[in-house]
Amino acid sequence: MSFISYLKDGISLGSVYAIIALGYTMVYGIAKMLNFAHGDVIMVGAFVILTAITKAGLSPLLSVVLGVIICTVLGVVIEMVAYRPLRKASSNLAVLITAIGVSYLLQNLALLIFGADAKSFVPVINFPSLTLFDGRLTIKGVTIVTILACIIIMVGLTLFVSKTKPGRAMQAVSEDRDAAQLMGVNVNATISLTFAIGSGLAAIAGLLLCSAYPTLTPYTGAMPGIKAFVAAVFGGIGSIPGAMVGGILLGVIEIFGRAYISSQVADAIVFAVLIIVLLVKPAGLFGKNIQEKV
Amino acid sequence: MKKMNKTTKNNFINYGLVLVLFAVAQTLSATGNLSNLLQGLLVPLCVYTIASISLNLVVGFSGELSLGHAGFMCVGAYSSALFSNVVGDALPSVPRLILAILVGAAVAAVFGILIGVPVLRLRGDYLAIVTLAFGEIIKNLVNILYVGVDENGIHVTTNSSGLKLAAGGKKIMKGALGISGTSTLYKDIKPYFFLIGVILILITLFIVQNLVHSRSGRAIMAARDNRIAAESIGINVTKYKLLAFTVSAALAGVAGVLYAHNISMLKVSIFDYNLSIMILVYVVLGGIGSIRGSIIATIVLYALPEMLRGFSTYRMLIYAIVLIIMMLFNWAPAAIDWRKRVLEKIHNKLPKKEAA
Numbered sequence: 001m002s003f004i005s006y007l008k009d010g011i012s013l014g015s016v017y018a019i020i021a022l023g024y025t026m027v028y029g030i031a032k033m034l035n036f037a038h039g040d041v042i043m044v045g046a047f048v049i050l051t052a053i054t055k056a057g058l059s060p061l062l063s064v065v066l067g068v069i070i071c072t073v074l075g076v077v078i079e080m081v082a083y084r085p086l087r088k089a090s091s092n093l094a095v096l097i098t099a100i101g102v103s104y105l106l107q108n109l110a111l112l113i114f115g116a117d118a119k120s121f122v123p124v125i126n127f128p129s130l131t132l133f134d135g136r137l138t139i140k141g142v143t144i145v146t147i148l149a150c151i152i153i154m155v156g157l158t159l160f161v162s163k164t165k166p167g168r169a170m171q172a173v174s175e176d177r178d179a180a181q182l183m184g185v186n187v188n189a190t191i192s193l194t195f196a197i198g199s200g201l202a203a204i205a206g207l208l209l210c211s212a213y214p215t216l217t218p219y220t221g222a223m224p225g226i227k228a229f230v231a232a233v234f235g236g237i238g239s240i241p242g243a244m245v246g247g248i249l250l251g252v253i254e255i256f257g258r259a260y261i262s263s264q265v266a267d268a269i270v271f272a273v274l275i276i277v278l279l280v281k282p283a284g285l286f287g288k289n290i291q292e293k294v
Numbered sequence: 295m296k297k298m299n300k301t302t303k304n305n306f307i308n309y310g311l312v313l314v315l316f317a318v319a320q321t322l323s324a325t326g327n328l329s330n331l332l333q334g335l336l337v338p339l340c341v342y343t344i345a346s347i348s349l350n351l352v353v354g355f356s357g358e359l360s361l362g363h364a365g366f367m368c369v370g371a372y373s374s375a376l377f378s379n380v381v382g383d384a385l386p387s388v389p390r391l392i393l394a395i396l397v398g399a400a401v402a403a404v405f406g407i408l409i410g411v412p413v414l415r416l417r418g419d420y421l422a423i424v425t426l427a428f429g430e431i432i433k434n435l436v437n438i439l440y441v442g443v444d445e446n447g448i449h450v451t452t453n454s455s456g457l458k459l460a461a462g463g464k465k466i467m468k469g470a471l472g473i474s475g476t477s478t479l480y481k482d483i484k485p486y487f488f489l490i491g492v493i494l495i496l497i498t499l500f501i502v503q504n505l506v507h508s509r510s511g512r513a514i515m516a517a518r519d520n521r522i523a524a525e526s527i528g529i530n531v532t533k534y535k536l537l538a539f540t541v542s543a544a545l546a547g548v549a550g551v552l553y554a555h556n557i558s559m560l561k562v563s564i565f566d567y568n569l570s571i572m573i574l575v576y577v578v579l580g581g582i583g584s585i586r587g588s589i590i591a592t593i594v595l596y597a598l599p600e601m602l603r604g605f606s607t608y609r610m611l612i613y614a615i616v617l618i619i620m621m622l623f624n625w626a627p628a629a630i631d632w633r634k635r636v637l638e639k640i641h642n643k644l645p646k647k648e649a650a
Contacts, residue, residue, distance in 0.1 A: 085626035094625035101617035108611040268434035271427035
């Protein structure tokens, strides 16, 4: 029974990774850049929700909506101020280093505003737990909500990208930016939209992450962010189902590693997965092999 | 005397700069103008200078982003401190330190090859994330490693109680507590550590500058500027990128050795992601690809905040903002055009003044 319990924990953690990984994979697929600050947007989202509930006394639902809005705006502003000017830069190292700068900026701003000590996150999700097998397995409400949210977001996003006009514009930009522009797609607006969706999802990921592990510091988002990137690479960067599968697999691997090998080397196991994936199948599970042309 | 070419002159300016700075620091310290706090900063300054020069080799000349530089420093630090503690008093301190430096550099280089071989064939973003992952793996593993030595040899386990040593054996590496007492092994040469640090900086400069201006260095830069073009003229891109990466890792290892032997308690927690970023900030602010810039930026950015106390809470915030602004100013096409226009305007005005 402990195996199933660990599996459940793994899928729950993996669902959070999957939601974060969606943000990475969409931005990477469309803007061809690694948004290092994505993990820190999660932290900002969690802080906004926590502050809105404890300081402003807003209802949990309203706080979550506020968190999503602020993160969406933040994502768009970051893209416009820090990344857009560098989009045509001669070296793609430039935008990567700028993204690290933005990540650092967010962390240190949060450090100045909220302090370094860990805040305990208030329970926002009140959902009854589910008891199975005569009480031998309890699935917490948070876990159910996390897994459901992950499935809904995944299905919704897939439909959005394949059926709607802005979604098809995203596909076009990710395929060939210049050709898309010639066909009348507004590339800047499409990239902004991608950042908006990714950052809005980051706020939800922040809520789910902090509901499952209720401590919040300015560095809360950094490690899950990096692991979610590993998940995105694992699943094949640029692919939405890939981010989902990669996220859940990575979550399960992490929890099993923690349970059966050692809790201290769980992170090392996760990163070892990345190195093995890059060695064996650099394009990831669902990724396409891209040939570079002259 | 034959006239020096520009490259040689540039190289010698860098050696000279380090020597002048060393002389200034020594004079200040001899005349008592250097506070204890600042004297304590001199050796770490050498550590970070070596680290940033070596990182510049990867970021500036090879055009790859490494975020695991702290990991290589960690490997170098721990392997050399282990070596020093195992050898103990069997060797006098000077040859022991030289051997420790070689051990640290060699182990870091081996790790550089291990990481570089699979990853350098991939695109740059992957290298950044894998080196970051490597740094975290190293930190995780070192954190649970226990090493002891007795008459039967060296024992390694992953938990404290598993270390069964014969009578008279001693524990060297104690997991998260790290290695303590390395610096006491070098009590006799401790006052000369700053001098040793400066010599190591000069050696690092010598290696990096000669590599960059060699045939291999030009191949490294060609691969950076256009990988496909470089491949098409027969440059083995992976080989040269690996060369740059390995040399950089070995030099970062040397920085780690210096750090480990200067400090009384070596803990793994210092070698985290933040340290890698800090060194990257030095490299970026000094100018990517400029060795002299790396040296100056390290000294200014490391020493200034330590001197201006109270400023330190805002230090990382200001680093972040400056990092973003510098990148935008130096790399954004719009900013480059604007700079060109401004320069042209100034240029056009100057001759008019002379005519008038």
